[in-house]
Amino acid sequence: MKAMILAAGRGERLRPLTDEMPKPLIEVGQTSLIGHHLNALAAGGFEDVVINVAYRGEQIVTALGDGSAWGLRLHYSRETPGELDTGGGVRRALPLLGDAPFALISADVFTDYDYARLRDRADADVHCVLVDNPAHHEHGDFGLVDGRLIDRGPRLTYAGIGVFHPARFAARETQRFALSAVIREALDQGRASGEHHRGAWIDVGRPSALEAARRTAVRG
Template identity: 70%
Template sequence: MKAMILAAGRGERLRPLTDHTPKPLLPVGGRPLIGHHLAALAAAGFDEVVINVAYRGDQIRAALGDGRAQGLPIRYSVEQPGALDTGGGVRNALAMLGEAPFALISADVFTDFDYARLVGVAGEGAHVVLVDNPAHHVDGDFGLDAHGRLVDAPPRRTYAGIGVYAPALFRAVEAQRFPLVRVIRQALAAGTASGQYHAGRWIDVGRPSALVAAREAAGD
């Protein structure tokens, strides 16, 4: 199974730390933030990772190389900063991802989620991981019914930036630039969206305080 890591963002809220270093390369627990995802994906048996890069993408490519040091092959989808948004970035990389459902992970979360839990889910739609609502997003995003289907109803939890998606969801969008939530809601409306809850560690590393929390959790 393939995975894609979204790593093209500017990291505005972490400035000035991100003025010279892309957010995925900020150190957490003795390795770059994105390195934790790569290690977890390799441990879960994933075959290959596609990483989209834009802002200071040359630094990411230089740091990670072809993936041999991380234990799984890496390919890069190069974008212009700010050009595609999250959903458009995935659509732009579909030729590298193939026809089977793939895992999609945001580089800027720090978590102990086991990526082996993503193998074999999604089918023709979307399968998302939900977590408890953080203080900066108390209203959450989606709910889950008793059968694991995604619903737009309370109690809502927060999308973890982790999921599995069918490529057809992105091909169906004609726009070049669009957010990932567009395809999630498309799958929800079609009845092909499911999810699971993760009760363990999850930190959205989008603010300086969250970076500190991630580093403390990692033993820094």
């Protein structure tokens, strides 16, 4: 199974840190935010990782190189900043991802989730990891009953971690669309599964969250 990391965002809420540096390269503990994902993917048995880049993307390419420092093979999908949104970014990267379901991870999160678990979902159509609702998203995204996503409460928050079949993106007629549109389509068709991760998870979108992630990294 291949994996993809979404790393094309601007990181507006972390300015001025992101004025000169893309958010995935911000240090959290002894490595960058995206470096934590690469370490976890390597530990989880992944070998090929696609990373989409846009805002200051060449800094990411230069910093990570071919991935050999992590024992990985990295492949880059370059975008124009703000052009494609999350779902469109995946669609652009499909030639690098192939025809089988792939793991999809947002570079914006910091977590102790075991990415090896995603490899057990190699036959998934759409599978989403959910977490308890953070304070800034208290109403959540999806319900979860018997391992299936539902559109009613009580709701949990999508963790930015999942497994997706590439056909879900290839079938979209527009270039720009959100990942949530793909998830909701699968949910409406009864094809979206999920699991509840109860361990560490932080959406590193605000300065306070970045500091919390740094404290967690030091303890870990």
